[in-house]
Amino acid sequence: MINYLYREQNWKSQLNDLITDPHELLDLLSLSPDELLSGAILASQQFKLRVPRSFVEKMSQENPLDPLLLQVLPHHLELDEHDGFVTDPLGEEAATQLPGVLHKYESRFLLTLTGACAIHCRYCFRRHFPYQENLPKNKDWLEIKKYIESQPQINEVILSGGDPLTLSNQKLHTWLERIASLPQIKFLRIHSRVPIVIPERLDEELIHTLATSRLKIILVIHANHANEIDHTTQHYLKQLQQHQVTLLNQSVLLKGVNDTAKTLQDLSYRLFESGVMPYYLHVLDKVKGAQHFDLSQDHVTTLYNELLAQLPGYLVPKLVREIAGEKNKTPIVTQFNHIG
Ligand code: SF4
Incomplete structure (x- = not known):
């Protein structure tokens, strides 16, 4: 059984107590390990399993297709080679x-201050990035x-991943002060999955640092x-919202996880209830090891058109892809049955 006391641990304890053993993860979810375990062990040798216990609490028991589990459980398909999927x-x-x-x-521009993440997402496009x-x-x-x-057109710094919110408050405070000391910088954007997987990370000290910064956060x-x-998660996000932090969400379209219009509608409504606006919906970046999450262009077109038809415009994230360079x-x- 899952120990719900983990909710009450502070975020540092949670970060120090991540699940990294596929056997333990499957055991916590009452899944019979045989068929999943050998692939998970092999794939995690290339990109380690890392998942907070509080995120595992959100998964359903005895369901190998749970959409949260699929995002974190290493899979033998990650080891296959596929044309066009690169590091x-x-x-x-x-x-x-x-x-x-x-x-x-x-x-x-992006500033990556750490290579560490609270969770390893199997679809991560930086899973091979040489952080060191x-x-x-x-x-x-x-x-x-x-x-x-030397680049006066820069007015925004983006703290990106690894996950910047795995850093200590002291370190974040120091870098924010440095960035805020440059008059040309007006905006600071933080990209993080930590508010989702360890919401307790949004502690008073961090909120104070963000709320009192000269920068628009x-x-x-x-x-x-x-x-x-x-x-x-909603409770902690609302604290940030009350301190004038703008909250946006970006998602990745993932086969088996969120590949229906209904799933994405539910996500948009849940985000909105939590004070977060849907921002981007990314098609998968073709990173080696994530090919089993890829969806056909036809599937993406149909799904997005359905989303456009069913959600109010302000809850439809922009469908985008990132192209190197x-x-x-x-x-x-998508309206012309064409993906750019
Ligand atoms: S950088 Fe983001 S997507 Fe990649 S593993 Fe870390 S939290 Fe997940």
């Missing part, structure tokens, strides 16, 4: 300017500052299914 699908190594600085878009060579140290700040100042959470957002996400047109 760096978005060309991020070429876009790296300095350790931690990924400059792909005109007015904004790309993490900025404190002494690198002067170089980063010089780089920003945007938090983009990453939820793919309505079951990921429970009352605890492009200066923005590429919108996908």
Whole structure:
């Protein structure tokens, strides 16, 4: 049985007590391990299993097709080779300017301060990213500052993953102060899956840091299914909303997880009830190891048109794909039965 006391542990304890053993995960969900376990063990040698216990509590028992489980359980299909699925699908190594600085878009750039995540999502496009060579140290700040100042069109910094909210409050505070010291920067965007998987991370100290910053703060959470957002998650997200943090969500379309219009409608409504606006719906980035989550273009077209027909416009996320080297996400047109 799952131990519900984990809800009351603080976020650091939860981060230090992630499930990393496929056997334990299957056991907690009362799943007979035989057929799933051997593939999971092999695949987790390439990209380790990592999942918080509170996220496992949101999964259903005895259901190998649970949409949350499918996102985290390593699968033998990850080991297959498929044409077009590569280790760096978005060309991020070429876009790296300095350790931690990924400059792909005109007015904004990504700063990756850590390679650690609270959860390992099997579809992650950075699952092969060489974080160790790309993490900025404190002494690198002067170089980063010089780089920003040499590009006056930059007005936004995006903290991206690894997951920035796995860092300590002290470290986040230090980097926010550095960024806020540059008058040209107006916006700070944080992309994180932690508010979904360990919502207790949104503690008072972090909220104070965000609420008192000169910068306009945007938090983009990453939820793919309505079951990921429970009352605890909603409670913590609402605290942020009360402090004028803009809350957006982006999802990835994943076969078996959220590949029906009904599932995506439920997600949009759950997000809205939680004070979060649906922002992007990404088609899968073709990263090696995630090919079994891919959907056909026809499926995506039909699904999105259904979503457009059934949801009010403000709850329909933009359907996009990211193309290496492009200066923005590429919108996908579905109304003419054509995917761009
Ligand atoms: S939390 Fe984000 S960066 Fe980390 S594994 Fe999941 S998708 Fe990738």
